[in-house]
Amino acid sequence: MLRLVVGGLLVVLAFAGGYAVSVCKTVTLTVDGVAMQVTTMKSRVIDVVEENGFAIDERDDLYPAGDVAVHDAGKIVLRRSRPLQISLDGRDTKQVWTTASTVDEALAQLAMTDTAPAAANRGSRVPLAGMALPVVSAKTVRINDAGAIRNVHLAAPNVAGLLSAAGAPLLDSDQVVPAATAPIVDGMEVQVTRNRIQQVTERIPLPPNARRIEDAGMNMSRQVVEDPGSPGTQDVTFSVATVNGVETGRLPIANTVITPARDSVVRIGTKPGTEVPPVSDGSIWDAIAGCEAGGNWAINTGNGYYGGVQFDQGTWERNGGLRFASRADLATREEQITVAEVTRERQGWGAWPVCSGRAGAR
Known part of the structure; x- marks a missing residue:
């Protein structure tokens, strides 16, 4: 008799264990974009959600619906609603509800994709407690970007945001007028200087x-x-x-x-005694040489006058020319000017009466 009782209990326990295994399910529960795997013996979607600590509000999005049966390896998605205090161009603040997780998603849900957030980033998360979300409408702006001029109609909170939206973001080295933080006004002009x-x-x-x-x-x-x-x-x-x-x-x-x-x-x-001082009045001496000898400092026509300023042999020798060369035409321009300066100190510009006047020396 005892064996029969024990045998019956084992059958019951085996059946109960098999039943428990059959009703235990693993489900992927995603709440506001965050996925988690949960194990449950609940049979309905809403029961699984509430079992994991999430209350359902009538404004929330739940998929599948709450009374749908749960199956092993099933997926449940809950997007909880949150309030937004939204205003357009600083006016008409009103409260709306959204199940969006980010600002960008919220604007899409509200059919306001032609606006831009005035302060928050588009990728900023919307907290469950809600947030203020001022937005700005699209404005027409003339952009002069490094000489390339175009008109755009875009929504942006400031000049930097407008240029980014226009596909021409600023770099730290760039300059822009008005300032990058200036708010956008309809009809404004933006001047960008690209420094690279x-x-x-x-x-x-x-x-x-x-x-x-x-x-x-x-x-x-x-x-x-x-x-x-x-x-x-x-x-x-x-x-x-x-x-x-x-x-x-x-x-x-x-x-x-x-x-x-x-x-x-x-x-x-490096021959000793042939030092040449720095040339002064070089342009005047070149002008005189141009007048006297066509600018040829090595000229020797056989007429008894030599070099750029047409020294006769006696003048060349008396004023120290022989330390440079036997004749003026054999000396360099700088050497001839050195001797010419000595000649000018002794005789004045009158040593070249016509050409010095034409050169503006006197």
């Missing part, structure tokens, strides 16, 4: 270095290029500044030698 600094790499010649050889037998104002060398190539990276796409300056910041340059060789005169 970017790196540009260009392949350019690499000048040869000059190797100097001092020559004590040659006058100090003279030099002879014995070997011009040959340039190489280099990749130079520049930091380039532009304003509205127009380059305003550049600075080399790095270079890589591609082909090395071959040094040039320059022979430099």
Whole structure:
């Protein structure tokens, strides 16, 4: 008899256990966009929602409906309502209800996609307790963006927002008038200056270095290029500044030698006693040379006058020319001007009576 009783109990327990397993379900419950998996033995949607601590308001959206039967692996979505204190362009504040989780979704629900939030970001979440949501309507604005002019009709809280909505957002280096934070007014004009600094790499010649050889037998104002060398190539990276796409300056910041340059060789005169002081009144002396000799400082026509300012041999010798060359036409421009300055100190501009006047020297 005892065996029969025990056997009967085991059958009942097995049946109850199998029944419990059969009615226990795992459901995905999504509340305001946040999904969670819950285990339940409830049979209706509303019972599952309330079992997990969520009360249902008549303004809420629940899918499937509350009295729909729940099945294993089912999905339940609850979007709870929340109040919005909404105003347009600072007027007509009213309270509305929305089940949207974000500002952007709320504007879409309210059929106000042609407006823009005045303070909140479009992606900001709408708290369950609600929020104030001032919005602005679309305005017509003329934009001069780095010289490109267009008219737009957009909703934006300020100049920066308008430019972003127009597909031309500001960077920190840009300048805009009115200020980026200025509110949008219908018919306003916005002037944008785009300031950019970017790196540009260009392949350019690499000048040869000059190797100097001092020559004590040659006058100090003279030099002879014995070997011009040959340039190489280099990749130079520049930091380039532009304003509205127009380059305003550049600075080399790095270079890589591609082909090395071959040094040039320059022979430099160091002969004692041939020092030449810095040229003063160079433009006047060039003008006199242009008048006297057609600007040719090495002229020798055989008429007894030599060089750019047409020295006769006696004048050249008396005023120290022989320390530079035996005749004026064999001296450099700077050497001839040095002797000409001595001549002017002794004789005045009258040594060149016609051409000094034409040159404006007197």
